[in-house]
Amino acid sequence: MxxxxxxxxxxxxxxxxxxxxxxxxxxxxxxxxxxxxxxxxxxxxxxxxxxxxxxxxxxxxxxxxxxxxxxxxxxxxxxxxxxxxxxxxxxxxxxxxxxxxxxxxxxxxxxxxxxxxxxxxxxxxxxxxxxxxxxxxxxxxxxxxxxxxxxxxxxxxxxxxxxxxxxxxxxxxxxxxxxxxxxxxxxxxxxxxxxxxxxxxxPHGRWRFDFHGQANHAGTTRLEDRDDPMLAYAAKVLAAREAAVRHGIVATFGKVRVSPNNANAVPGLVSAWLDARGAGEEAVRALVAELAEGADVREESWTPIxxxxxxxxxxxxxxxxxxxxxxxxxxxxxxxxxxxxxxxxxxxxxxxxxxxxxxxxxxxxxxxxxxxxxxxxxxxxxxxxxxxxx
Missing domain, CATH: 3.40.630.10 (Zn peptidases)
Known part of the structure; x- marks a missing residue:
């Protein structure tokens, strides 16, 4: 079969x-x-x-x-x-x-x-x-x-x-x-x-993180003039790994969507999905709360232990x-x-x-x-x- x-x-x-x-x-x-x-x-x-x-x-x-x-x-x-x-x-x-x-x-x-x-x-x-x-x-x-x-x-x-x-x-x-x-x-x-x-x-769940910025030309916009949400996303990826180690659980940004998604453009919006799991619910919730500070976050699913x-x-x-x-x-x-x-x-x-x-x-x-x-x-x-x- x-x-x-x-x-x-x-x-x-x-x-x-x-x-x-x-x-x-x-x-x-x-x-x-x-x-x-x-x-x-x-x-x-x-x-x-x-x-x-x-x-x-x-x-x-x-x-x-x-x-x-x-x-x-x-x-x-x-x-x-x-x-x-x-x-x-x-x-x-x-x-x-x-x-x-x-x-x-x-x-x-x-x-x-x-x-x-x-x-x-x-x-x-x-x-x-x-x-x-x-x-x-x-x-x-x-x-x-x-x-x-x-x-x-x-x-x-x-x-x-x-x-x-x-x-x-x-x-x-x-x-x-x-x-x-x-x-x-x-x-x-x-x-x-x-x-x-x-x-x-x-226990495990999925959360959507939206990072907002300003779409712009990648070749003509000075670095100091950019509002690039990809930088905030990259920082969250590293923060999630560090927090997962500290809390003794696993956390993964495994899906990302970029707009306008042009190779020659600074993004205007980066949406990323966090998957977090662990043996204890408190540790998972604590990690998500920590990462949610200063971010636009929406819980999409949650399954208790x-x-x-x-x-x-x-x-x-x-x-x-x-x-x-x-x-x-x-x-x-x-x-x-x-x-x-x-x-x-x-x-x-x-x-x-x-x-x-x-x-x-x-x-x-x-x-x-x-x-x-x-x-x-x-x-x-x-x-x-x-x-x-x-």
């Missing part, structure tokens, strides 16, 4: 993926999801926020056990971040059927829309809307780099923007959620383990460890955000499995997972689903 997806949205020059939400690549991925679900005889539906659900059993009769992830990517992302979780979900259902297992609770595969937030700037857009964390009016007004709003994009794709928002009926179908994901770090490499379980997701429920986490780890040759399954925290964290924050019992990434690199074409480790992840996920569906 990963091979079937390998060509969709791939940049031939870099090998990275460009799978923005509601793009042509995303629509092709959605068609693939429907095809795989129907091939297995699952009941497929798209909710009011664009999230996809494929059900083995009827979730309207009793809440079900759901697994899955997302299919969109960051710009120039890797092949595993998101798709591995969706592919593994279908593969785990195949394993359960080969075992002759009949779930006593409905079993679902989910594909959440716009988890990365690459196009409209807010991560986990689909799950935030589903759970009511994000105001639909704000979501519809979000714009992409071309200035097109989410509302306009949805209409062009044949969706009804007015339907966006909290969907308690769909959410009520989810009795528990388990998300498998490629690890986005080196924890499992250092522990020499193919599969791990998440204990928590660090998610502590996965210990009893469910331990049950997941024990079930995953039943995979032959797996040994003890390590439990570790992550700084990466996921739809599982949004659902957990909304009160849905949630957990995560990680599959080892030998490169330790993510959000890059260098992201990787070995076939044997992916297979171990599928077997572990199947064990977990079997345990939760008894």
């Amino acid at each position: 990963l091979e079937d997806l390998a060509h969709i949205g791939r940049d031939p020059a870099t090998g990275g993926y460009l799978r923005d939400s509601w793009s042509a690549a995303d629509m092709e991925l959605r068609e693939w999801f429907w095809g795989e679900a129907r091939r297995r005889g699952l009941d497929v539906r798209e909710d009011r926020n664009g999230n996809l659900w494929a059900w083995w059993g009827d979730p309207s009769r009793r809440p079900g056990v759901v697994t899955g992830s997302h299919l969109d990517s960051v710009r120039q992302g890797g092949a595993f971040d998101g798709p591995l979780g969706v592919v593994s979900a279908f593969a785990a259902l195949d394993v359960l059927r080969e075992r002759g297992f009949e779930p006593s609770a409905p079993l679902g595969v989910a594909c959440f829309t716009d988890e990365e937030g690459a196009r409209f700037g807010v991560p986990c857009l689909g799950s935030r809307l589903l759970t009511g964390v994000l105001d639909p009016a704000r979501a519809l007004a979000l714009t992409d780099d071309a200035g097109e709003s989410l509302a306009e994009v949805l209409r062009r794709r044949g969706r009804t923007p007015e339907g966006l928002g909290a969907d308690p009926a769909t959410l009520a179908h989810v009795g528990s959620y388990v998300e498998l994901h490629v690890e986005q770090g080196r924890g499992l490499v250092d522990l020499d383990a193919p599969v791990g379980v998440a204990s928590a997701i660090w 998610v502590e996965f429920e210990p009893l469910l986490r331990d049950r997941i780890a024990e079930a995953a460890a039943q995979t032959p040759g797996s040994g003890a399954v390590p439990v570790l925290a992550t700084g990466a955000g996921h739809d599982a964290g949004i659902l957990a924050g909304a009160g849905v019992p949630s957990a995560m499995l990680f599959v080892r990434n030998p490169t330790g690199i993510s959000h890059s074409p260098a992201e990787h997972a070995e076939a044997d480790d992916c297979a171990a992840g599928v077997r572990a996920l199947a064990n977990v689903l079997e345990e939760l569906c008894r």
Whole structure:
């Protein structure tokens, strides 16, 4: 299945993926999801926020056990971040059927829309809307780099923007959620383990910084006459690195937009996006407050710390460890955000499995997972689903 997806949205020059939400690549991925679900005889539906659900059993009769992830990517992302979780979900259902297992609770595969937030700037857009964390009016007004709003994009794709928002009926179908994901770090490499379980997701957020100046000619304007916002931006980049070290967290200015963006012009406006994360919320907030002094700053998203429920986490780890040759399954925290964290924050019992990434690199074409480790992840996920569906 990963091979079937390998060509969709791939940049031939870099090998990275460009799978923005509601793009042509995303629509092709959605068609693939429907095809795989129907091939297995699952009941497929798209909710009011664009999230996809494929059900083995009827979730309207009793809440079900759901697994899955997302299919969109960051710009120039890797092949595993998101798709591995969706592919593994279908593969785990195949394993359960080969075992002759009949779930006593409905079993679902989910594909959440716009988890990365690459196009409209807010991560986990689909799950935030589903759970009511994000105001639909704000979501519809979000714009992409071309200035097109989410509302306009949805209409062009044949969706009804007015339907966006909290969907308690769909959410009520989810009795528990388990998300498998490629690890986005080196924890499992250092522990020499193919599969791990998440204990928590660090608090994290995104902030937009606008630096205002005066656009002018780069060749004729004297240095002393310039009001160059790029200098203020550069100073903030260095300040963010220094403050991150001091606060013991991570902070990154990873996206910048310059206007008028001419090589021979002093900029008039520099907009930059800060991503900050850490084990403690106070440290993250303190860093942002420090950097915000004297700047025009707007918070675009915030996710508080998610502590996965210990009893469910331990049950997941024990079930995953039943995979032959797996040994003890390590439990570790992550700084990466996921739809599982949004659902957990909304009160849905949630957990995560990680599959080892030998490169330790993510959000890059260098992201990787070995076939044997992916297979171990599928077997572990199947064990977990079997345990939760008894």
